[in-house]
Each structure stands twice: as C-alpha cells, then as structure tokens.
Amino acid sequence: MQNGNDAHAALELAAGNGLLHRRALLAGGAGIAAALTGYVLREPAQAAPLGVEPWMREPTGIGLEPYGAPSRYESAVVRGGHNETAGNPSPGTGSVRTPLHLLNGTITPNGLHHVRLHSGVPDIDPDRHRLLIHGLVERPLVYTLDALGKYPMESHLYFLECTGNSIELYAKEPLKAGVERLHGQISCAEWTGVRVATLLEEAGVKAEARWILAEGADAAGLARSIPLTKIADDALIALYQNGERLRPSNGYPMRLLLPGYQGTANIKYLRRLKLIKTPAQTRDETARYAIPGPDGITTEFYLQFDAKSVITQPAPELALRGPGLYKISGLAWSGRGRGIIKKVEISADAGRSWAEAMITSPVMPKALVRFEMLWRWGGQPVVLQSRATDETGYTQWTRDQMLAARGPAGNYMTNCIISWAVNEKGELSNVYA
C-alpha cells in the first residue's frame, strides 16, 4: 500500500488549506483509494474471520411494533432545547431544534422536525376543527378536515425555517454553541395538501382583495397577512407531513405552507383565511417578525428567505481527531425565485479562496440539498465556511454585509455566511470571520 502522505499529495487541491477537487472523487483509481485510507478506521482483515455476535445466534421476537422507533443505541439523537422550556415563565413558549450534526440526507424525520411554539401544542380534535374562508369573497365557506381531504392535492419536498433561525449571529460576540443550538431551526419534509388557490376559486375572490389574513387555532392566535400573489403561486393547506398526518407540534390537523417564506408565516392549526384589501398589521408582523434597517426603519412583510447554507459535519459538537482527510458535509437552501440551489462553495481559509462542493442529493425547488467535499486538514487553525448560490444568481452575503444592511438591531431572516473556526486541537467553534 502507498504511503498515506504521498497519496494525499497526489490529490488535486481545489482551494486553500486542503480543500480537494471533486475530480478526486470522480476519477477513482488506486491512488485515490490509498489516499482515502488515511481518513477511515478500517482494519485489514486478511487473517481473522468476523466475530459471531449474540444477535447472530438466535432469532429474536422484537421489532414488529405497530409504530416503530429508532434503535436504543440512537437515544442521543433528539431535538435540542426541550429541557430549556421546563422552567420557562411563559407557559408554552419555546423551541426544539433539529440535531443537524447527527443527521444526513435532506429529509427531517417527523420526530425530529424543529418546533417554535407560542402557546404550547394545542390538543386539537380534528373532527371539531374547521377552516373558514371569508372576507372579500362571494361565498364564505367552512371546511372540515374530511372535506379538505377530498380536494385535489399535491406533494412537494419543502424546507421550513424558523424566522429567527441563526438569530445569534447578530450578537456582538459569537455565542459559543453548536450547529443545533445556533442553526437547528431548519427542517425539510414532504408536505401534501390542497392548493389554497383551489379553495379560493370555490369561494370566489372579489376584485379588490389583495392580501389574505391567516390565523391559527392555538391560544397564541398567531395571525399574519400574506400577499395574494404568493397564495395564488404555491401556497398549500398542508394535511400530511412525510406521508402521515401533520405532527401536533407542526400544526395538526392543518397548516398554511408557504414555500420559501419565513416559518412564522406558515400558520399552524390554521382556522381562518380572510381576504382583505391591505395588510392587517397584526402584532406578529409589526412588533415582531419585521426586519430592522440601519436607519431604524423597519421593513414589514419581508417574508422570503434568500439562499443560505450551513456546514453540519464537522461542527462544534463534533471535534476532529487529528490531522488527516475529512469529509465536509452540509445543507443549502433558497426561497428565492424557483428556490433552486445552483452551487455551494466551501472555503477553508475564511473566504480567501473557494472551491465548489458536490451536490449529493436531488435538487428540488425550495427543498434542502446536501453537499459534500473532501478536505485534508494539516492540523493548523483554519476557518471553514460555505456559501450557496441559487438559480437567480443570488449568493449568500457575509455577516459584515448583512450587519451593514440591517444595522445592529437586526434579528430575523439571518442568512449570512456561517463560519466555524478549527483550532489546533481539532475543536470547532462559532466565530465571525
């Protein structure tokens, strides 16, 4: 077998501090194979046969549950933040976040979907729940869940991101926390439901209607105004999440799904859609969830996410085990235009040089995509970053650019480049670079 270092040297550099060209993966061959051995824990097996483990010796009876659960060895793969809510003075407010560093692919299993709650999870009886469409319509209508189920439906993979995800990047000093705590309010699922446009056609929208007020049936009564153009474009009443009914914390029995729009506008427990002329100026779109500018003037109805990406492995939760070859993996998404990610680039030198990563999942409109890149870490301190570019040509901005545009009071819709510093021990941390 070749010497590991010689083989490493043969791999073509794509950018500074050891980012390796994708050709390294595509070309194959013995040189690459030998190089890869530098970063895996494989054991030559010429001599010893495999062990005969207890589970190979006799059949077991477990495992045919009506509704299955993860392996007991995966008990640490849970949503973060659930403990923080125990002593919360406002009952029912809080969030749980997706453990991005422990997942792979692009789908978020329903049990690990992030949640932001304003008044706890309502225990809604689906038979009693109703959806009212009223206001500037010819025929006000009320739908039961059963009724909605009979309408034509569509299924799409869409990301959902909390309006306040990554909000800590506005802090003066970088919060020492991991990818789950900082950026774990992003998930992706297959959402199936009825186009809102189908129901509006039935109700008959009056000519003067321009906006729609959406209200939820939980005690928070979260209500938001959405432009009718967005509703006509791709808004869904989502009834199924990854094949099954929505989870209670994600809006059971129905939620508004506005692909690419800030999470809080995707009203959960949807009970009312009112056609109106001008925005309702609810508390949740004026006092909250609006975007401050540097001049103190706030922009309301800034709803659509632009392109964003985050490296999920390695991350502060996952230290490197010494110099060698590593795989960088992460997620990218965009709500802009058709929401198609065009490329993701990675830098290992704080943005001085960039190399294009491989997209390793299907690229679907307004869905998460997975990217990967091989990286040879020499043991020196580096800063890892990723930046996504979407089909419209939009590329993620830097934190400095975002702060300049939004001022120090900025908070929501944080989509700047995210930086992980790697120190000499291989530990990662959240930094501004």
Added chain:
Amino acid sequence: MQNGNDAHAALELAAGNGLLHRRALLAGGAGIAAALTGYVLREPAQAAPLGVEPWMREPTGIGLEPYGAPSRYESAVVRGGHNETAGNPSPGTGSVRTPLHLLNGTITPNGLHHVRLHSGVPDIDPDRHRLLIHGLVERPLVYTLDALGKYPMESHLYFLECTGNSIELYAKEPLKAGVERLHGQISCAEWTGVRVATLLEEAGVKAEARWILAEGADAAGLARSIPLTKIADDALIALYQNGERLRPSNGYPMRLLLPGYQGTANIKYLRRLKLIKTPAQTRDETARYAIPGPDGITTEFYLQFDAKSVITQPAPELALRGPGLYKISGLAWSGRGRGIIKKVEISADAGRSWAEAMITSPVMPKALVRFEMLWRWGGQPVVLQSRATDETGYTQWTRDQMLAARGPAGNYMTNCIISWAVNEKGELSNVYA
C-alpha cells in the same frame, strides 16, 4: 349556486363510468367550483362565527418532546400484521405492512415502513458491527460504521418493495382483504449511504469477479447473489433512512440498497460482501425468491421490479358514502430502466376504457409517485383499476397475462393490474377482472 347535477354534467368525461378529464382540474372557473361542492362536506358559514374551542383558550405546556410522536387522534394509523406474529410458531418471522389507505404523498414515515422479518429484529450494537469485503479482491477490508461514515455519500428517494408483496393475487379466489393486507409491503424513503462501488475500488476487484454475495448479521443469515453490474450501477450501503439512522427493523446499522430490486435482495444488517465468479446458489435464491414459469422451470435472479401501481383511496378499508364526486388516489413505481414513471391510467369499467391520471408528486427515479383523478360515481357497481407505464414503454400486465407467463405456481414479484370492485352500497373488495 348552480344545481350540483347540472354542474357535474358539464364536466368532461375522460373514460367510462364517470372518470373525469384532468382539464376539469386545470381549467377552474365557477362551473367547476360548483361541481366540486357535490363531493365535499362543507358548510355555508355566512351566519355563525367559528366556535372557540378549549385549545384556543389557554396555552398548553405539552409538545416539546425530545423525539416527537403523532397526535393521539391518529392512534389507528399503525402498521398491520403486528398482531399476527404473536402466536407465530417460528419466532421472529412475519411482517408488518404499511397502512397505504391512511397515508398520502409518497414518503413513508420511518415508524410505518413495512417490514418482513426472517429471524426477528436483531439488537445490534453499532460499535461492534463490521462490514467485511473479501473474496476475489486485492485487499480484503473490514469497515466499522464510523469508517463508512467518512466516505462520500449520496441521498436518493427509493421505493422498497417486499419480493412477496401482492402475492395473494395468485390465489384461485380473490382474498377478501384490504389494500394494506394485500399490497402494503411497499414503502419509499430517502436513503443516504456510500456507493458499494467506492468500497470495491478501494478493495480492488479481481478481473474474474462477476457476482457479489451479500450476507446479513441477523440469525437468519439471509444471503443473496447480486450481479456485479448492478452493484457498479447504483448499489448503496445505506446508513440513513429519511435523515436519521436506519430503523432496527429496516436494517440498522446498515443495509444493502439495490434500487428497484426485490426487497429480500436488499440485505439488512449487512455484514459481508464476497466477490465471486458465479452465483452462490443460496437457499434464499433457489428454494425461495425465484420465479416459477408455466412449464415448471424456475427463473433465478429475476430481481428487478417492473412497473406497478395501486389505488390506495378508495380501498376496501374505505367505503364510499353514496353517489357523487370522489377523488381516486394511488401510488405507482417501476424498477425498470431508470425507473421513471411516465403515466398512470385509471379505468372504472374493468379495463374497457382508460383515462390518464394526474401525477401530483415529483417524479424521481425508482421512487414512488402519487397520482390522482376525479371520479363521479353514479351508484352502480363498477371495477376500478390503475395501470402504470414507465419511461421504457413497459405497461403493467393483466392478472391473466401474468398467470399465463408464470403458471399457477407463481408467487413473487407480482405486478399485475390490481382491481377493486365497488358494489351498490359503495363497498370495495379485491376482485379478479
């Protein structure tokens, strides 16, 4: 508002017994809207305001669990068959089936993925599990789970179907059972893992190798021979299922994933890949899981599923509530060629006339696709069928054609057209038509 029946009459028929043209959905307009009212349970709401339900009155504290679960109102949405295994004389054999009639979209949530077990679910410690690659290779290799995690990965939505799904269609008399019992051994998930080809490159395959023997680490020791061409094409060592680690009953911590191939060849708990010259002729590819022909000669290594489809709503579990407009919904898939579904047709007159359904989900290679069609049921007995055509031009055959080709001893890889009879009461049943 128009009279419902007049509006129905205005909808364009696409095929016999009330199948409605897709233009009915696309064109929109007041006539369609009025027609749709015939099949929904909506209530005019001009007068009464919506009720104020208990869950709107005060915040609740529930719902921020580390790992979430479905609503308590969905407790009936479980896998079928789990009770049948209780008194099974062979411990650990049996299956649980996906409740297709209660799901929508195309993704199967991990807790409801179908399972076929030969020796129970092994309780595998992932740190002790190993994957051996040996036989006709330059360098036999053993991989830990950690090691595999560092290799380049890919994510794909792929269907998995049990080799014996729909086997009861070979019975002389149609079994009186529902879609879950008859056809519920089909699921679809996002599978993420390492290409087997990447590992083989590292091991160095000798020129004379043509097949690969895959063996599982459960007590059944299920072992199958797979052509090396398939392995090189798209075989994965799957490590993640819908974003999280595989479920124990689906192969934790790793399984072979052969897109479009019969389920039993997708070896769970994968522990060994041996490069060989000719098939190993294991019990599970000779005595079982081979395809009988009409002349008594069995075809071995008939592994790839052809196109197939099934109507999931309505189904024997879901009776119609009297004449009116209904939505027919179902799933289609193919393992042939690139595994792309081109069209799905529906017949309401036992195959005399066919109309093309709408595809309402993304069309991905070797993944489930969802189809829908509007249907006006007049109250008369009818037979509903669906048939899928894939990109290669292959169209599902009839049961008679399948029986003629495979003889009365046929069993596996059942992909003929599936027929649901609707009687005058609106009850559905499995029939041969």
